Amino acid sequence: MQLDRHRGKVRRLHAACRQECVMPKLLNINTYHYRRGGSDAVYLEHSALMAAQGWDNGFFAMQHPKNLPTPWSRYFIDELEFGNAYSTLDKLKMASKVIYSFEAQRKLRALLSDFPADVAHLHCIYHHHSPSILPVLKKAGVPVVMTAHDLKVACPAYKMLNRNGVCESCRTGSVLNVIKNRCIRDSLAASAIVAAESGLHRALGTYQKHVDKLVVPSRFFGDKIVEWGFPADKVVYIPNYVDASTQVPRYEAGDYFLYFGRLALEKGVDTLIRAAGAAGVVLKIAGTGPEEAALRALVAQLGADTGARIEFLGFQSGAALHTLIQQARVVVLPSQWYENAPMSVLESFGFGKPVIGAAIGGIPELVRDGVTGWTFEPGNVQALTALLSRTAAMPAEALAEAGRAGRAMVETEFTKDRYLAAMLELYAGLGVRS
Structure with missing residues (x-):
């Protein structure tokens, strides 16, 4: 009482x-x-x-x-x-x-x-x-x-x-x-x-x-x-x-690499296009920006074979973007400026995808080399080409392991x-x- x-x-x-x-x-x-x-x-x-x-x-x-x-x-x-x-x-x-x-x-x-x-x-x-x-x-x-x-x-x-x-x-x-x-x-x-x-x-x-x-x-x-x-x-x-509770991870490796974000000079998308062409991988680019026309011209300049493997999807958001991330093999962030703490990396981890990121600014704090993804020297086409080739041939379970590590990171630290x-x-x- x-x-x-x-x-x-x-x-x-x-x-x-x-x-x-x-x-x-x-x-x-x-x-x-x-x-x-x-x-x-x-x-x-x-x-x-x-x-x-x-x-x-x-x-x-x-x-x-x-x-x-x-x-x-x-x-x-x-x-x-x-x-x-x-x-x-x-x-x-x-x-x-x-x-x-x-x-x-x-x-x-x-x-x-x-x-x-x-x-x-x-x-x-x-x-x-x-x-x-x-x-x-x-x-x-x-x-x-x-x-x-x-x-x-x-x-x-x-x-x-x-x-x-x-x-x-x-x-x-x-x-x-x-x-x-x-x-x-x-x-x-x-x-x-x-x-x-x-x-x-x-x-x-x-x-x-x-x-x-x-x-x-x-x-x-x-x-x-x-x-x-x-x-x-x-x-x-x-x-x-990121609110990982709203993200459904998909650890299965897809058959394409994905860049999503602004198409601006500092984002290094031209480096990614050249590397994707040299590695012979499929690349999807989701986004718009001031460099879009120049990047499309670069793809055309690299030839029909490269053009057939690189697709510009325009601006994507919401469920459509989430599906693109879930079904990708690896997300790539090839920036050439001092990135802060890119949300694109955290979002990719939330969906269970590893990230290849340029080793610049705050990116290496998130993309922990060999754990949640892999890093390369910014602007280095040869280094990125080697990473794309390596992860294209990597066993699905190794990619899934990196994806799970990224997911665990956002569930505990972010x-x-x-x-x-x-x-x-x-x-x-x-x-x-x-």
């Missing part, structure tokens, strides 16, 4: 708490409010995960026709798409916003007056909101957490890449190297704008002063960003996650529960209690 009374008291206290306790307020900040790319997916999934814990979410993004419906859009900054056609006056206005956005500051202040956030979690904010919003959050007393989806907090060119390959000239030199090397889209004008933006915020120490904690999904990114001068005590390693626990601990360390 006494135990029953105690349980009843506990239930009443919990009910009273639900009615009276104010749940923490999380302000999620990102350029886009729809799933445009990997960072946008993390932004949306993170907010949904926190909402499931009872947190109150607010959003600050950019106006865009594809945005998900949200009442927070009344605070969003004006659309600014660099690929669109603009008048000369509009281009000048855009350039000024990239460097320092008074509009973003004004709208953020208005949002904070209606939504006094307990913590702000930033994803991609440049070159739209601009780093100018950071002092506004700091002045409002809002702790700032930022996830480094790329290397922009260190390098003016967020990929640390230009037309000549990986570049770190600005680490010890002037940001004018951005202009000299035309690091941004191989454009003098775009590079000059970003050099001005980076020079200003480097001088002000905007990121270092106003970001309380920088979340890095790969240890490589953490080391690289600290190497460029970001305070090490502000960097926290929290890897991304889980939603581990991600959530790490984030809640991080927020608690900033004085935010759930």
